[in-house]
Amino acid sequence: MNPTGIYHRLPYPLKVAAATIWGGYLNWWRYSKHTEAAVDEALEKDTWHRERIEAWQEEKLAKLLSIAAAEVPYYSNYWQSQRRIGNRSSIEVLKNWPVLRKEIVRENPQLFKTQSRKLFYREHTSGTTGSPLVLWQSRSTLQAWYSLFEARIRRWNDLNRSDRWGMLGGQLVTPFDRKDPPFWVWNQASRQLYLSAYHLSEDTASAYAEAMHKHRLVYLLGYPSALTALAEFALSKGISLPKLKCVISNAEPLFDYQRKIIAHAFQTRIVNTYGMSELVCAASECSSGSMHLWPEAGLVEILAEESDTAEPEGSSGRIIATGLLNQDMPLIRYDTGDLGALAHRDCPCGRQHPILGELVGRMDEMIITLDGRKIGRLDPVFKTDIPVREAQIIQEDLYSIKVLLVPGLGYDHDSLLQQRLRERVGDMKITIQQVREIPRGANGKFRAVISHVKEP
Numbered sequence: 001m002n003p004t005g006i007y008h009r010l011p012y013p014l015k016v017a018a019a020t021i022w023g024g025y026l027n028w029w030r031y032s033k034h035t036e037a038a039v040d041e042a043l044e045k046d047t048w049h050r051e052r053i054e055a056w057q058e059e060k061l062a063k064l065l066s067i068a069a070a071e072v073p074y075y076s077n078y079w080q081s082q083r084r085i086g087n088r089s090s091i092e093v094l095k096n097w098p099v100l101r102k103e104i105v106r107e108n109p110q111l112f113k114t115q116s117r118k119l120f121y122r123e124h125t126s127g128t129t130g131s132p133l134v135l136w137q138s139r140s141t142l143q144a145w146y147s148l149f150e151a152r153i154r155r156w157n158d159l160n161r162s163d164r165w166g167m168l169g170g171q172l173v174t175p176f177d178r179k180d181p182p183f184w185v186w187n188q189a190s191r192q193l194y195l196s197a198y199h200l201s202e203d204t205a206s207a208y209a210e211a212m213h214k215h216r217l218v219y220l221l222g223y224p225s226a227l228t229a230l231a232e233f234a235l236s237k238g239i240s241l242p243k244l245k246c247v248i249s250n251a252e253p254l255f256d257y258q259r260k261i262i263a264h265a266f267q268t269r270i271v272n273t274y275g276m277s278e279l280v281c282a283a284s285e286c287s288s289g290s291m292h293l294w295p296e297a298g299l300v301e302i303l304a305e306e307s308d309t310a311e312p313e314g315s316s317g318r319i320i321a322t323g324l325l326n327q328d329m330p331l332i333r334y335d336t337g338d339l340g341a342l343a344h345r346d347c348p349c350g351r352q353h354p355i356l357g358e359l360v361g362r363m364d365e366m367i368i369t370l371d372g373r374k375i376g377r378l379d380p381v382f383k384t385d386i387p388v389r390e391a392q393i394i395q396e397d398l399y400s401i402k403v404l405l406v407p408g409l410g411y412d413h414d415s416l417l418q419q420r421l422r423e424r425v426g427d428m429k430i431t432i433q434q435v436r437e438i439p440r441g442a443n444g445k446f447r448a449v450i451s452h453v454k455e456p
């Protein structure tokens with residue numbers, strides 16, 4: 001669902017029209033006349049006691065597990081084979097279900113589709129590790145998800161969908177080699193200024209600030225790596241940033257040093273969020289600084305890194321989530337690939353949703369370009385039909401990057417991949433090396449980006 005291939009080369013007025021039409025199309029998928037009622041419902045659940053929330057989740061879970069066992073090929077096959085080998089354990093108990101690794105979904109997405117469902121929005125994502133993943137989500141699932149976003153990210157922070165906002169992200173809204181503004185596009189349907197994270201540099205930072213002033217943004221959402229870069233440039237060059245209600249961090253872990261720099265530069269509150277395209281769980285930060293899980297999105301377990309045993313409360317481990325929203329593609333005990341801890345302590349804000357802490361997953365490094373820009377995420381280059389199972393981008397020096405790649409069936413896309421990378425990082429030497437697997441780090445995960453370049 002990445003529109004940039006279509007319009008990033010259009011001239012500016014046409015680009016605004018294209019972005020606005022695209023935004024309107026996305027809005028149709030995401031919102032309906034029932035959105036407001038769903039937002040109210042979510043906000044009302046924020047007042048519920050823990051026992052009531054858990055009972056409500058149990059009921060949703062029971063329905064999901066029975067659909068999965070009966071109608072989802074991967075799970076019905078699993079339970080049939082378990083019965084054949086004499087496993088009589090109950091399908092009604094979540095812990096009796098296997099932990100699901102992302103690779104299984106990546107390799108066999110069709111096996112996870114509920115048989116009786118028809119209309120889907122097909123999301124093709126690189127996930128968080130640079131490996132592509134196909135997901136199916138119906139319009140009602142997406143609407144449920146976006147009503148939670150509206151309630152627990154916007155309303156918690158006194159914002160709503162009609163506020164003008166900025167998004168600093170990884171979509172290529174303008175060609176890489178463009179030297180002059182605009183490096184952004186206004187999407188009137190969503191009242192959103194989409195700002196390219198790729199063009200941010202010491203030289204362009206003041207133009208970004210001006211665009212944000214000019215479009216009278218109320219808040220800004222973005223990758224913390226890009227927000228930090230903008231904040232650093234603004235502080236070092238004395239650039240005046242607009243007065244925003246808050247800055248929302250998404251898609252990457254937010255480190256304390258980043259929060260400090262962003263808060264200092266913008267002189268406003270920073271709100272952290274956690275979520276993923278698979279829609280299996282999500283959390284957002286309350287005014288007391290706790291990351292509360294969204295009970296409607298999913299159930300979270302924390303399991304040990306080396307085995308599938310549960311970690312005691314408060315200890316960190318793998319975040320395993322069972323998505324409650326998407327009954328068209330149930331993902332049960334799904335290993336998110338992230339690390340974190342879970343606590344059930346009381347929060348001064350009064351909400352009793354469990355609190356997610358020590359989020360250390362998704363540790364990507366940055367590519368530093370010759371002209372001094374820092375690029376934190378390059379995974380959108382894989383958000384396409386290129387059949388790649390895994391990829392890792394390694395920056396060896398300022399002039400060259402190497403892509404390690406595990407090709408999928410029919411892979412023959414070296415030059416397309418090089419072109420897409422060059423659009424983002426500039427004229428570097430890009431070598432692509434096919435490998436059988438990407439070497440894993442100490443925790444068994446691999447990093448999407450590794451840089452051997454020390455910052456100047």
Ligand SMILES: [Zn+2]
Pocket residue numbers: 286287288289290292347348349350351
């Ligand atoms: Zn709280």
